[in-house]
Amino acid sequence: MYFSSFSDFIHMGGHGLYVWSSYGIAMLVVLWNVVIPLLKRGTVLASLRQRLIRERSHESQA
Amino acid sequence: MVKVVANAKALKKQKMPQWFYQLGSPRWFYELSGKWLPWLGGSAALLLTIGLVWALLFAPADYQQGNSFRIIYLHVPSAFLAQSVYLLMAIAGAIGLIWKMKVAEVVAKCAAPIGASYAFLALVTGAIWGKPTWGAWWVWDARLTSMLILLFLYLGVIALNSAIGDRQMAAKASAILAIVGVINLPIIKYSVDWWNTLHQPASFTLTEKPAMPAEMWVPLLLMVLGFYALFTWTLLTRCRTEILERERRAGWVCDLLSNSQIK
Amino acid sequence: MSSPMLQVVGLSCERDDHDIFHNLSFSLQSGEILQIDGPNGAGKTSLIRILSGLLQSSEGGVYWQGEDIAEDRSAYNKAMLYLGHCTGINPSLTPLENLQWLAAIHTHLDSTLIPSALKSVALEGYEDVPCHQLSAGQNRRVSLARLYMSCATFWLLDEPFTAIDRQGVGMLESQMQRHASRGGCVILTTHHVLPESMCRRTLSLRGNGSYVIN
């Protein structure tokens, strides 16, 4: 363990703001890269299913 | 006569090995990537967690830069990724153009926003790091400039892709742009290198041992590997969605959709 | 029977979601005129553009004298005259200059025939007026003047009669017949009722993916 106390860890020897904001932004970018594909997959699957159901019902009518 | 021509076409296709065409089959790609996905996700999570804890808690501070040095664990992996993703995108685009391989088109399209996000991250972390180190958020240095241009190249590809309605046209047009852009990459890199430089030289090379102590570069290596694994996971997930959308009328997709287990 | 000039095999066209037409096959002999017919949005223009090589079909092939047009464009381009919805006429140039330019890029157009062609489409006296000062029909006529200066075997015309007056329509019809009787072949789309005297086949697109030929 490099840091001796939690406040040291937050403070980062005066560079806390820089380090933590970078890690924060990185977190956002990583989250964006994880969440967006999953969300998109969800919506696309739902809409494709809907389509399929609609088309099937059309076919059975015809 | 028509048959003869068709045969000639088939012959031409035979020039590439079989696996190449298998990879080109969206269904095959979809099924294979489905098997890889959990492993990739798992290893990305593992590598990133270990790397992060090590980087933040255990790695020593740099004797000159102090703790701001810890930004390297984000900056370098994202900078590496941003560049290799562009190359990947251009190669996939070229394959899509030359062999009309659908999967390659999909890969090229899906790689662009991911690459742009890492280029953005590299820029932002670099800028934040620059403030304590160089005393300025931004300087017109070679590396920084070339990274900025890379981001613009990504944005151009994305914008072109979204501006063209037709999917195939969009894929082909942005492939051309990506390929032209790739010629530009080394040019920018060397021209600006030669033009003005402040940024650190490479710390990792294939041939030499890193100058940093191991407790510094091992977590960096872990982070780099973790970022690559995460990128692959994101890419595959995006591609799978895109493939479903494109192939929605194919039989196998309909079967897949009516199978309610798949989420 | 002689081998067909143009052969269309299993052509399908897909735009966005739905099939425009599916598995369309026909062939055209020298001396034939084929009218493509069908309601708005049936896919006539799409078919013409595929035949011209401007649009890619999702399946199937088009063969000109046995050669796939996707493989070797140059022979086909030399033998084909294409006239689309857009006329290819630059509004800032005069009819004369426009036709000169067209003759320069198409080997089948003979630039020495330009004056007589302009006369045939009743544009004598307008040679030197910039095209943006011409009426809609006059602009189409400039483009149609190509039919009077071309030695291409195959004419591919998308709604050639748009904006043309009645007399002009009759004149164009007889020009097409003349071309066919000389051994050329013509494919055209139009909503006009062609005269009985004009012997031709029709391909009717139904708008639901199916088609009829007779």
Next chain:
Amino acid sequence: MSSPMLQVVGLSCERDDHDIFHNLSFSLQSGEILQIDGPNGAGKTSLIRILSGLLQSSEGGVYWQGEDIAEDRSAYNKAMLYLGHCTGINPSLTPLENLQWLAAIHTHLDSTLIPSALKSVALEGYEDVPCHQLSAGQNRRVSLARLYMSCATFWLLDEPFTAIDRQGVGMLESQMQRHASRGGCVILTTHHVLPESMCRRTLSLRGNGSYVIN
């Protein structure tokens, strides 16, 4: 006799050097249909544009219910539906959005009638497709849907049948007749031969400056 709706007095049109037509006068009663006829370049479009107020005549005036349209545009604009060579359809918008926009700038268009109007021109199901993905005839149909949602008295249509299929032409003709029988009036240009059943007058421009009305 009731006073005429539209009165055209001594109209002349000169473009560049030459007279297109000279001293043209006619008037239109409520319930009448007037077809403007003539060879290409005779000046039909020029006349229509003068009547719409888009082009200025070199001489003469156009009077709507006794008022010079050059003096007071707003009353005239509220009563007139103009459909030109260009459709006024933005290719990036959908048919629905296009008609909504048109309804917003024209008080005589009723936006609640858009769905039924689109149905009348056989564009049901295309409401949400961007117009650049529609065929030539479908684009014209979007613009023509206005005829089914307008309470304007006076329709001014320049070649409304361009690119429309045969069935569509019949449908439009009956819509115009319905409008006339309700007391509206219509001026249209077309090269089509209108059916005998459609009672109308014709104004034939000769292309040499003279004209005939019957």
Next chain:
Amino acid sequence: MYRELRLAARRIFDWLNPLVFFLLVVCLFPLAVSPEPALLGKIAPGIVWVAALLATLLGMDGLFRSDFEDGSLEQIIVGSQPIALLISAKVLSYWLLTGLPLTLLAPLLALMLSLPVGSYEVLCLSLLIGTPSLCLIGAIGAALVVGLRRGGVLLVLLVLPLYIPILIFGSGAVTASLQGMEATGQLAILGAFLALALPLAPIATAAALRISING
């Protein structure tokens, strides 16, 4: 107005484009001139203002062109709404999609050009007041050239001279604040331009459109 915004929203990237252009043009200068922060800081107000001006001008060319080509403009003229009002709506939505984001992006660029932090406020304020005038004046030019082929280049010619006073006072305001002086005077003049252009420019534009359509 609604249609305009919708048209723009159709392509989400459309409204990113002027921004990216702005950013790119600003980036060209350090590359072409010199990367020294001291020199850059000195020329920064001028560069940002010139870039903003060019970014506004760039898309202006297309403001009425597509409406002209597809006949929408004819419909507007034979329509029953006041033309000047429709034009104001169009210009407003154009500004919302270019001028406003430009203003918001300006501090970032100022940072990249090492402009001292104290001048950011004046920079943004001057852009906020100045860019609407640019849009309004540009619209007059766009209306004049709409029927012409290659109108784009002609437009630049017509409009740039009119832009010069705005440019001078806009960049002057920032330069003044850079030198520690008050910039209120210049900003007030910019405001006066805007107050003048807001009612008058749409009327001039409407007249120009009528002329262009009479072709």
Next chain:
Amino acid sequence: MYRELRLAARRIFDWLNPLVFFLLVVCLFPLAVSPEPALLGKIAPGIVWVAALLATLLGMDGLFRSDFEDGSLEQIIVGSQPIALLISAKVLSYWLLTGLPLTLLAPLLALMLSLPVGSYEVLCLSLLIGTPSLCLIGAIGAALVVGLRRGGVLLVLLVLPLYIPILIFGSGAVTASLQGMEATGQLAILGAFLALALPLAPIATAAALRISING
């Protein structure tokens, strides 16, 4: 080629326009930045080069657009001449109407920006070698966006990043000569770019046009 030149000659002002744009943009800087000769002289190479770049880019958007709209492009594609050849002719005539006059005008502007006389030669030479590459690369972008609405702004985004190396070496050459150094290195690199772009860019443009037409 002949048609292109004739088209341009039709409007005599067409080929004056990029020049006037170039002139105006260059004049904006003394107004926006500061009229001090010492400062201006220092930033002059960069400004002239950026203005030349923008002037080239400005008309680029229309290079294929009118041909696309009136159907000439379809005719070129179904025509029997090699497409890349026709494109080269088109780009060449575009350059003759923009790049070349720009190069000839540059000394005048350099004078206005108080650039020392010794650098004029290098400035002209760098523009002479550099602007054809700009035109060739721009044509690729123009071909990609030709079918799109508001392609103009997108074009800038696509093409500017590709212009940057040329800009750096072009203005670098002038700056070097300003500081009394040899500029041969930069000029040689510009020449190499041109040698690369001359055969390759028309091919890429042709491919892009084929794709754009397939709509």
